[in-house]
Amino acid sequence: MLLVQGYFLVFVALELGKASRLLPQMKLSPPALLAISFSLITLLGAGLLAMPEMSRLPNGLSTLDALFTSVSAVCVTGLSTFDIATVLTFKGKVILMVLIQLGGLNFITFTSLFALLANPGIGTRYKSMLQASYSAESLETSVQLTGQIVRFSLLFEAVSAALLFISWGDQHFATVGDRIFHSLFHAISAFNNAGFSLYTGGLADASLLGNVPLGLVIALTVVLGGLGFRPIYEVFSYKALKHRRSNPWVHFSVNTKIAVYAIAILVPLGALLFFILEQHGTLAGQSPAM
Numbered sequence: 001m002l003l004v005q006g007y008f009l010v011f012v013a014l015e016l017g018k019a020s021r022l023l024p025q026m027k028l029s030p031p032a033l034l035a036i037s038f039s040l041i042t043l044l045g046a047g048l049l050a051m052p053e054m055s056r057l058p059n060g061l062s063t064l065d066a067l068f069t070s071v072s073a074v075c076v077t078g079l080s081t082f083d084i085a086t087v088l089t090f091k092g093k094v095i096l097m098v099l100i101q102l103g104g105l106n107f108i109t110f111t112s113l114f115a116l117l118a119n120p121g122i123g124t125r126y127k128s129m130l131q132a133s134y135s136a137e138s139l140e141t142s143v144q145l146t147g148q149i150v151r152f153s154l155l156f157e158a159v160s161a162a163l164l165f166i167s168w169g170d171q172h173f174a175t176v177g178d179r180i181f182h183s184l185f186h187a188i189s190a191f192n193n194a195g196f197s198l199y200t201g202g203l204a205d206a207s208l209l210g211n212v213p214l215g216l217v218i219a220l221t222v223v224l225g226g227l228g229f230r231p232i233y234e235v236f237s238y239k240a241l242k243h244r245r246s247n248p249w250v251h252f253s254v255n256t257k258i259a260v261y262a263i264a265i266l267v268p269l270g271a272l273l274f275f276i277l278e279q280h281g282t283l284a285g286q287s288p289a290m
Contacts, residue, residue: 038074038103045070045099054092061087069096074103078195085200090181096196097185104192104225105153148237149229153191156232160187160221167213190218191225223263231256 048054050066061069065081072079073096088096164183173179182198189196199205208214224232234240234256244251252260275283 041099041102042067042070042074045074045095048095049092054089054095055087056089057087070099073099073194073196076100076103076192076194078189080196083200084196085198093181093185093198097188100192100194100196101188104188104194105149148233152229152232152236156221156224157184157187157191160191160217163217164214167211167217169211169214171207171211186218187221190221193222193225223267226263227259228255231259235260 046063046067046069049069050061050063052060055061061082068079068081084093084096161180161183164187165179168179168182173182185196185198188194195202197203197205199208203215203218227235230253234252278284
């Protein structure tokens, strides 16, 4: 059964690649294409989550609960009308993780990537749509940025998952595979700022309190994901770095500067204010490490 379902997902991905060839023929503006893409993936996600085998409920998730969860995952808000940790089965959690990834990366990115791979000679008009979507200076940059977004995101998530794998401490897992899945799920959720967790109490779960390495890895992953794709591309791309070194007069874009400076100021300031305001409240009785 699992093999059949895996084949089905591969089939859907291939069909998506074929369908993406039609995108240049659709006279849609980037905002319209983005809205349609999100709507379609949200409905597909809701349909999958509503299947009986995706949850432990006798009759499966209700249509409203499935739709709400799918919208929340694709829009990376982290809201849910039920306890993700106990209600969803492993398959349901995998679907949720995929929806978070699609929503965080922006579904138009995957659509664009499929289109570019399926048809390298794609029209200038569609590339212009990509340029508008990414606010890129040129068509070449917009096409490069599409692949860079996917590569950088997967790379950061993989590194985060690996660090989380060794940061769970004494946390009990049924199998190594379960530990890997928990690491991957929380890495994807953190990088995409989704807020979903496989623990009923989230990171406030009693079994996770005091795990400083785990908290630091997730916090750093959230910060990197919050930078945005363009700043990540400019800061971490080897090509961009090499270009700036050979051309000293080239600086980071205004968007990147704002994102980096804002995070560098707001994160420490927010942490300090939270500590001052909550040291006798939420943080009362806890050690600094917790």
